[in-house]
Amino acid sequence: MSVFDSTETSLVAPSEGQSWLERIPIAYWVVGLILLIMPAIAGDFMLFQIFGWTFILGLIALGLMFLGGYGGMVSLAQMSIAGVGGYMVAIFGVSAIDTISLGWPWYVAIPIALIIAMLFGTLTGWLAVRTEGIYTIMITLAIAAAFFYFARQNYVMFNGFSGFNGVLPPMLFGVDWRGPAAFYYLTLFWAALGYLVVLYISRAPFGLALQGVRDNPRRMSALGYNVTAHRVAAYTFAALLAAIGGILLTWQSAQISPGTAGIGPAIDILVIAVIGGMRHPVGPFIGAFIYVILKTYAIDALVTLGLAGERFQLLIGIAFLVIVFWSPDGIIGLWDRLREDRKRDPLTGRGGEGP
């Protein structure tokens, strides 16, 4: 868990004379190694269902964390953008509904899907940035609902209520990418790439300007930055993350339907990002892991405790409420607070950085 703590210090003050390889903190090596050898430890269900799903949901929520944490804009349309990505792969690529699917090869279908999803995300962003704060939540929620209803009613392109099934990843290099280990590495690769890119952007000029826009838009625009352009660009980037996640999600369940991008899932993404914490890109993945574990095992746990298994939503809701109530920064916030408490001098009660 101390992954991000050490990065912050090491990236802010890089010690001279070390190669970049030596500057990678130990926690990264440990976590990376564990994740890489996971297929040797965990079973197929763990790899495909638990970890695969965690990485995918984490990737979609990572876009929300980027928007919310660095841009100060909470969007509920992330899942709809992921849905657009998944739908486009099904429409342009291969699926069991061959009356609609165009059956183009993957190297054409996937870029088109990403571009369309990013266009949709940009459009959403362009509408959403006309408003601020809580208004953004309402407008993106309405957009998510509109997309859900549209996809459910449209039979010409989106195949209505049933959507598309038989959407499979391409057999690249002779590997079945839906095999547990292969799919695990596929999702791990994209999740790790997304994580690192977000981490990089947060320190790059664009990310710093975005954080400036979050903190004080008027001052940034006085400094000559185009506030609207930065915000819309943030939406576009978040849409890219969501679209990748959406395509992976479609491949995982081999189908996409309006329910995938419904209002419930849209709120789930927000729940994931908030539970994990919106201050650091590791948060969404922690949140996604907790969510997936709860969603998979809560029913069994509830039944064991003698309660009805359907009360899963109640459990999620209470967990969400407790987190929001006591720690607005999610699990990361809790961790930070714990660390500060430990550092505090027991006699003076002052928090100390060093002696």
Added chain:
Amino acid sequence: MTDFARRHPVWAAVIAILTAILIWMIFALWPAWLVDLIGKKKVFLNALFNGITLGGLYFLVASGFTLIFGLMRNVNLAHGSLYLLGGYVGYEFAELTGYWLLAFPAAFLVVAVFGILLQLVVFRRMEGQDLRQTLVTIGISIIMADLMLWGWGGDFYNISAPSWLSGPLETILVTAQKRSGDLVYLKYPLVRVVIFLAAVTIGIAMWLLLNRTKIGMLIRAGVDDRDMLSATGARIQLVFLGVFAFGAGLAGIAGVVGGTFQSVAPGEDIRFLLASLVVVIVGGMGSIPGAALGALLIGLAEQFGSVYMPTYAVVLTFLIMVGVLAFRPQGLMGRS
């Protein structure tokens, strides 16, 4: 009105022409070419009245939402859950006592007390943190939806109106002319008319309360500048509590109305939350006349959509919202 006409002469003319056409379409006997073009007049009139009465229902839900938002800057995403709770409470009460009218005060009181609890226990603790309050309301709505599903199951409940309200109402509007030359008059469910009139009455009462009384003055001052108002010694927490209770109670009443119009079932909470979101976005946040205008527009769009373009009726309302956002982000009646 005259002010609007002076500032936007073109728009005023367009609105006047459209109103004239609408009035003609309502009262005149339709010529054959118009019937060929868009179908029977009866269908049109029914869609029109259904849209207006649905707008009344939306107004009841959305006015509480917009009032709470305007004063407390709190986007209460649990508002749909309050609506659903009101529907269930009203149903239970009407079944228990056998009096439909008693369901309204019961739903109002129960949901208002629930709203007071929410304000005291939850929102007062995180005043001024908009985003956190919104997130908390999402959590509350998830929990409430599941608890209500637990308590009442997934069935549809219908609150039946009493017999003296159940018949159709003969109107003076002509829908067609028979071969024999007799005029056919439109019949419309009485209960919808009564409920719509009640919604209008509540709306006017709210407007009077806000604009003509001392409490209304306090609320309007709070909407304009909360901090200044509390600095002058007004007990703003009491005002907050009252407004929250009233807004929640309105959602409860709307639940009973919705249960009589349509039905009470899981999922209705999200539907009405979205409807009130769209209504207040279109009408303008925190504005009661805006909520009325938005509710009327959205109700009409939904009903006309479902008659004349059934596939995309739901999408039409969102298109209106996107259009308003793109050209007038603060809403039709909102202040920029």
